[in-house]
Structures are given as C-alpha cells and as structure tokens.
Amino acid sequence: MLVIEIEKREYSIPDSWQEMTLDYYCGLHQIISKYQKTEEEEESDNDLSKYFFMQENKMHRELFGYMTGISSEKISRVPMESINSVLNCLEAIFQEYEPKGMDYFKFEGDIYYFPIDFLRTGTFGDYIESQQLEMNTQYLKNGRFDVLPEQMAILCKKVDEEVDLDNIDEKAKAFRRLTMEIVWEFSFFLNKKTIQSVHAIKTFSEMVRQKVSQ
Numbered sequence: 001m002l003v004i005e006i007e008k009r010e011y012s013i014p015d016s017w018q019e020m021t022l023d024y025y026c027g028l029h030q031i032i033s034k035y036q037k038t039e040e041e042e043e044s045d046n047d048l049s050k051y052f053f054m055q056e057n058k059m060h061r062e063l064f065g066y067m068t069g070i071s072s073e074k075i076s077r078v079p080m081e082s083i084n085s086v087l088n089c090l091e092a093i094f095q096e097y098e099p100k101g102m103d104y105f106k107f108e109g110d111i112y113y114f115p116i117d118f119l120r121t122g123t124f125g126d127y128i129e130s131q132q133l134e135m136n137t138q139y140l141k142n143g144r145f146d147v148l149p150e151q152m153a154i155l156c157k158k159v160d161e162e163v164d165l166d167n168i169d170e171k172a173k174a175f176r177r178l179t180m181e182i183v184w185e186f187s188f189f190l191n192k193k194t195i196q197s198v199h200a201i202k203t204f205s206e207m208v209r210q211k212v213s214q
Contacts, residue, residue, distance in 0.1 A: 002089050006082050011068050015089035022183050023176040026146050027066055035059040060087060102185040112156040114189050145183060149175040152186055
C-alpha cells in the first residue's frame, strides 16, 4: 500500500492485487477503457499525436482523481512527483497474474470454497444459474470482471451453505469487496473448470455416438 501525503493529508493507494478490491479495479478499468484507441486511431497516430497526448493527460488526471478522491479543481495544485507516485501504482494491473491454485478464500471471517465438485454435487438450480460459465470466461478475457460478483455468490459457498437464488443480491454486493487476488484465482479456476466441462461433454457425446453406431 502506497501512503502519500498531499497538502498535509495522507492517502492510501492500493499497489498490489492483494490490496485492490474488485470494485476498485472495475473503476480503474472503466476509465482506462474509455481512453483506449481504436485500430483506426492507431493507424492515424502520427497525424493526431497532439490530440492523443492531450487525451492521455486527461486519462491520467481522471485516474489520479479516482485513486485519491481529490477533486479536479485541486489536482492542478498537486506536485507532479506526487501524481507520478500514485499513477505508478497502476503497474500492478499491467502485470500478468500468476495463479497460486487456490480453491477457497477467507472473507469477512468466513471461509468460502470454490465449486470443485460442482457438476457432481451442485443442485440443478445452481447449474441453471451458472450456465453463463463459458460466456463469463469470455467476458474475463475482455476485462469484464464486473460479471463475477453474482457468479461467485452463486458458486462459492461456505460448508453446508444453501444458496437462495432469489436473494443473492446482498451476497453479490458484498463480494464486490473481494480483493483482486481472490478474483484472479477464481477466474483461473473458472476457466479451467469450463475447459474440463467441455472435454467431459465431448467425451460423453463420443461414447453415445459409438454405442449408437454399434
């Protein structure tokens, strides 16, 4: 955690996946996405270099305001050294996460388990609700982590927890406070489980075809 003093006030800025919440990360990603260049803009970069420089400055200004909560009017008075120190915390989100192979996590005093035996022990209601697994995996590839809280609220459970699908919103809202380390671990788990499920379905389909042909 970066602790920096600006105008006699201390600000704590997350600078690692372990300190960054999902809610916080989604806010950062939304700002950065807003200023990403299209392919056409990339090709005309030489002609519009001044414009893109101004856009980059606007993005940095907006990111700094988001990360510190300092108003746009006050940002102009902040020393560049402080602005650079805060923006350097963004390096964490440009680094590829190395999964540790987690299958559970602790959150606000409770332990929640990833759905290791989901297809074998999950209820049909859970299965129907989580049919977006493969679609959500595609969302993750595009940086759409905002779809995860509800999915995790359905699939990640405490021991003997019965999930009420009609009242999942409160749990999903709480899961927006999960750190990005946990979210990354779940996304890797999700991707692996989706691949395993596809392979299992293909294998089963092949067995059925063979029996039919016999």
